[in-house]
Amino acid sequence: MDARIRKSELSGRVVAPPSKSYTQRAVVCALIADGKTEIVNPSRSEDALFALRAARMLGARVTDFDDRFSISGGRIEVPEDVVDCGGSATALRFFTAVSSHADGATVLTGDDQLRRRPMGDLLKAMNSLGAKCFSTKSNGFPPVVVMGGGMEGGTAAIPGDVSSQFISSLLVSSTLARNDTAIMLSSALESKNYIDMTMEILHKFGAKVAFDPGRGEFSVPSRQILHPLSYHVEGDFSSAAFMLAAGILCGKVLVDGIQLPSLQGDSAAIEILQRMGAKISCSGNTVTAETSVLRGIEIDARQIPDLVPILAAVASRAEGETRITGIKRLRYKESDRIATIAETAMRMGGRIETGENEMVINGVGMTKGAIIDPSNDHRIAMACSILALFSEGETIIKNAECVSKSYPSFFEDLVRMGGKVEMIK
Numbered sequence: 158m159d160a161r162i163r164k165s166e167l168s169g170r171v172v173a174p175p176s177k178s179y180t181q182r183a184v185v186c187a188l189i190a191d192g193k194t195e196i197v198n199p200s201r202s203e204d205a206l207f208a209l210r211a212a213r214m215l216g217a218r219v220t221d222f223d224d225r226f227s228i229s230g231g232r233i234e235v236p237e238d239v240v241d242c243g244g245s246a247t248a249l250r251f252f253t254a255v256s257s258h259a260d261g262a263t264v265l266t267g268d269d270q271l272r273r274r275p276m277g278d279l280l281k282a283m284n285s286l287g288a289k290c291f292s293t294k295s296n297g298f299p300p301v302v303v304m305g306g307g308m309e310g311g312t313a314a315i316p317g318d319v320s321s322q323f324i325s326s327l328l329v330s331s332t333l334a335r336n337d338t339a340i341m342l343s344s345a346l347e348s349k350n351y352i353d354m355t356m357e358i359l360h361k362f363g364a365k366v367a368f369d370p371g372r373g374e375f376s377v378p379s380r381q382i383l384h385p386l387s388y389h390v391e392g393d394f395s396s397a398a399f400m401l402a403a404g405i406l407c408g409k410v411l412v413d414g415i416q417l418p419s420l421q422g423d424s425a426a427i428e429i430l431q432r433m434g435a436k437i438s439c440s441g442n443t444v445t446a447e448t449s450v451l452r453g454i455e456i457d458a459r460q461i462p463d464l465v466p467i468l469a470a471v472a473s474r475a476e477g478e479t480r481i482t483g484i485k486r487l488r489y490k491e492s493d494r495i496a497t498i499a500e501t502a503m504r505m506g507g508r509i510e511t512g513e514n515e516m517v518i519n520g521v522g523m524t525k526g527a528i529i530d531p532s533n534d535h536r537i538a539m540a541c542s543i544l545a546l547f548s549e550g551e552t553i554i555k556n557a558e559c560v561s562k563s564y565p566s567f568f569e570d571l572v573r574m575g576g577k578v579e580m581i582k
Contacts, residue, residue, distance in 0.1 A: 160557035160568055161579040162545040163526075167408030169574030170443075171400055173392030173415055174564055175200040178247065178351065181208040182358040183388050185251045185329055187228035188212040190362055192385035196226040199390055203562045204245035211240050211252045215259065230385075235261035235305065242267040244491065244562055246274045249299060250322040253279065254330035257288035259305040264293075266300035270491050270533060276301055278315055279323040285313040286331070286338060310336030310379050317346035317373070318459075319486070324375065325355035331377040332364045342373035347459045347486065350422030357420055361386060391416040394423035395463045396564045397444065399539045401426060402471050403571065404446030405435045406547040410574060412444045422460050429456060429468065433475055451475035453520060459483030462490070465516075466540035469498050472518040473507040473544060482515040491562070492532035501529050501541050505548060526550030535562040542568070546576060 180200040187194035216234030242249040256263035277297025287309025331338035363384040392414035404410030472479035487494035531538035545552035
């Protein structure tokens with residue numbers, strides 16, 4: 158399915174979709190927790206549903222209601238089949254670590270994109286903590302095999318600038334280790350907010366985890382029991398950022414369901430867009446964005462890698478130069494996002510130069526419609542769609558359904574506010 162998009166003027170309000178990051182963290186903790194957990198207002202994204210399926214395969218008893226997931230956990234079982242995590246790197250990494258506590262072997266894999274996402278540092282750290290796991294091709298990429306039998310604990314070193322998901326998954330699984338666990342950072346910590354979110358969820362489930370920033374050390378006591386609860390999932394800033402950008406470029410958009418303050422790192426989108434000159438205001442749980450004259454700025458993206466596609470799109474419409482640094486990890490996302498952002502932006506008339514760890518976008522007077530292949534990357538597809546709303550001519554987004562990975566109602570929300578979007582086969 159493709160999306161045909163024409164220049165539009167938007168006016169209306171949408172509800173931010175529930176956070177898939179919080180949903181997946183709650184699902185994996187519910188698998189571990191001893192009893193029934195209710196996850197209210199869960200994300201219905203593909204990633205969240207793959208996490209739910211993985212939890213069920215590993216022994217959780219799951220009932221999916223319209224407004225909540227009911228998950229009874231407390232024992233991690235050997236799955237009957239290979240655990241397919243689809244395109245969800247979060248699910249793959251969290252359940253790889255947790256499956257070490259099953260009594261037998263678990264095989265985990267995913268789609269073509271996910272099998273290109275690195276796992277080597279996580280597997281090395283798990284083995285250091287007494288788990289037995291390996292990559293089937295001995296190359297540090299999925300599929301992976303986890304032999305089970307439990308995790309001893311102890312000390313493991315892991316880089317902080319490859320994937321925060323490695324650290325988060327170790328924090329969760331270490332709560333069940335036989336001995337206390339220390340996780341030492343071997344490089345500077347990036348995407349810290351995602352780890353803060355993991356620790357927040359663990360604390361809500363009654364777990365004890367701590368971080369000493371001076372030592373760069375996480376500590377997790379052994380043999381913990383997580384307690385079930387009712388958990389309400391807040392709105393997703395990563396998704397809301399696209400709608401705020403739509404308002405800034407071509408109308409007035411109100412986004413409801415936003416919690417401020419929030420531990421979500423991508424809540425920084427509000428401050429960054431305001432620095433660019435965007436007219437954004439916050440009132441209660443609603444954020445309003447309206448047509449603005451934008452200027453180029455410098456942005457450090459080390460803590461907010463998922464915002465880079467939409468910020469690059471907005472920068473194409475800003476006056477002057479925008480420099481986005483700290484982006485090297487984007488090469489290991491759903492696509493090589495540095496290359497894909499540059500290719501799609503230039504196809505739409507943007508001017509962008511990329512390096513190993515930065516990109517420079519020079520604003521242009523007007524972008525143009527184009528045929529866009531987003532490389533099956535949901536954030537690239539959404540960023541180009543937003544830019545298309547303010548571009549001359551017609552834009553075709555190929556394989557547009559890839560947005561379901563994080564924001565299934567993305568195109569419907571645009572249409573509801575007046576976006577000229579047509580889904581075509």
